[in-house]
Amino acid sequence: MKMVFSALLVIVAGVYFHGMPFLGVAEEGHPRGIGKGALERADRGLRISEVFVHPKVFNPSLGEKVTVRFKVSRPSKARIRVLDSELNLVRDLSGGIWQEIHDVVWDGKDFGGKVVPNEAYTFTIEAVDRSRGAAFYDPFARFDVEDTTALKVAYAEGRRVISYHLPRDSRVLIRAGIPRGPLLKTILYWQPRQAGYHEEPWDGRDESGALYLPQKGDYKLSAEAMPLFENSVIAVGNPNVDLDRYKREPGVIRSSSKDHLSLGHGPWAVQFDPKKLVQRGPIPKFRIDLPEQTLRTESGHFRVHGKVPIKVTLDEKVLNEVTEERYEVILYVDFQFVSEVEEGYSPSTLLWDTKEVGSGEHILTVNVRTLTGQVSSASLRVWVD
Numbered sequence: 001m002k003m004v005f006s007a008l009l010v011i012v013a014g015v016y017f018h019g020m021p022f023l024g025v026a027e028e029g030h031p032r033g034i035g036k037g038a039l040e041r042a043d044r045g046l047r048i049s050e051v052f053v054h055p056k057v058f059n060p061s062l063g064e065k066v067t068v069r070f071k072v073s074r075p076s077k078a079r080i081r082v083l084d085s086e087l088n089l090v091r092d093l094s095g096g097i098w099q100e101i102h103d104v105v106w107d108g109k110d111f112g113g114k115v116v117p118n119e120a121y122t123f124t125i126e127a128v129d130r131s132r133g134a135a136f137y138d139p140f141a142r143f144d145v146e147d148t149t150a151l152k153v154a155y156a157e158g159r160r161v162i163s164y165h166l167p168r169d170s171r172v173l174i175r176a177g178i179p180r181g182p183l184l185k186t187i188l189y190w191q192p193r194q195a196g197y198h199e200e201p202w203d204g205r206d207e208s209g210a211l212y213l214p215q216k217g218d219y220k221l222s223a224e225a226m227p228l229f230e231n232s233v234i235a236v237g238n239p240n241v242d243l244d245r246y247k248r249e250p251g252v253i254r255s256s257s258k259d260h261l262s263l264g265h266g267p268w269a270v271q272f273d274p275k276k277l278v279q280r281g282p283i284p285k286f287r288i289d290l291p292e293q294t295l296r297t298e299s300g301h302f303r304v305h306g307k308v309p310i311k312v313t314l315d316e317k318v319l320n321e322v323t324e325e326r327y328e329v330i331l332y333v334d335f336q337f338v339s340e341v342e343e344g345y346s347p348s349t350l351l352w353d354t355k356e357v358g359s360g361e362h363i364l365t366v367n368v369r370t371l372t373g374q375v376s377s378a379s380l381r382v383w384v385d
């Protein structure tokens with residue numbers, strides 16, 4: 001399935017800034033302190049170049065910081081915005097004095113002084129000189145979702161790791177499943193990784209722990225890599241902060257607009273298609289239940305016969321969000337499609353007629369898939385009389 005990212009935020013100069021009053025929004029719709037004349041002069045020689053960010057991976061929990069260095073063709077003041085993967089504004093930094101070479105430091109904290117979650121972050125730069133000429137650094141210019149490529153991965157069963165090599169800084173998706181059948185495990189969901197060799201831990205089991213996939217010769221690992229925005233950095237060392245929960249906290253600015261993002265103004269404005277951003281959504285966690293009176297075999301398998309109702313119930317913590325996004329529920333038996341509920345609701349009930357299979361052990365697998373591409377899986381071993 002092709003995954004796309006969508007932006008939930010429009011960040012426009014003057015919406016949420018600390019200091020740097022010369023980049024507010026004036027009444028006539030132009031940045032305050034720049035004015036229409038400056039917009040017209042924005043392409044008359046003022047340029048931002050030699051943008052360099054170091055280090056590319058840092059741990060703000062240990063006090064590590066990132067330096068954004070860049071050069072402006074004339075002495076200028078500058079503003080640097082720190083953006084997360086959905087272009088939420090994380091921090092606003094000032095370049096300070098009139099100068100040509102700027103070194104701006106970010107400590108890995110947001111407006112409220114909290115260490116940001118483990119994620120990739122990127123920077124936009126706006127510069128204004130004394131004659132009110134302006135320039136804008138666009139980190140998205142070379143990004144294209146079509147650059148997403150299949151990634152070659154290998155599983156070392158003895159060491160329980162998946163290895164791969166990235167030619168450039170990227171987001172990585174790794175999943176395990178059955179071709180033309182169910183997804184069984186999301187191992188890595190579009191997580192940012194630096195260029196180079198990587199190993200990801202995996203115990204070889206499906207999402208519910210009921211199946212050991214290396215014993216199934218027909219399972220496959222699927223992996224994709226999508227390049228990060230230019231000059232992105234990756235924050236690490238803060239695994240206890242969930243990004244989805246963090247972005248819902250008060251103070252995070254976002255927009256309900258479905259239009260293209262607009263970053264900057266005038267000749268240096270960037271129009272960015274939301275479909276080219278990672279779209280995050282809640283993982284549709286759920287449980288599957290068989291009727292309460294269902295007996296078990298000595299080995300612990302559910303014992304079933306006839307027509308069996310299979311109830312699928314979403315986790316209460318994600319129920320509202322997943323329902324708003326819309327989702328479908330899909331049933332597989334022995335990794336073959338059986339039925340689905342296209343407009344999911346909770347609880348959903350799927351009816352399975354065991355007469356369609358022979359007696360003995362069988363595997364029930366349910367996938368819940370949202371329209372934003374999040375998929376969860378659960379499996380049960382059952383015995384058909």
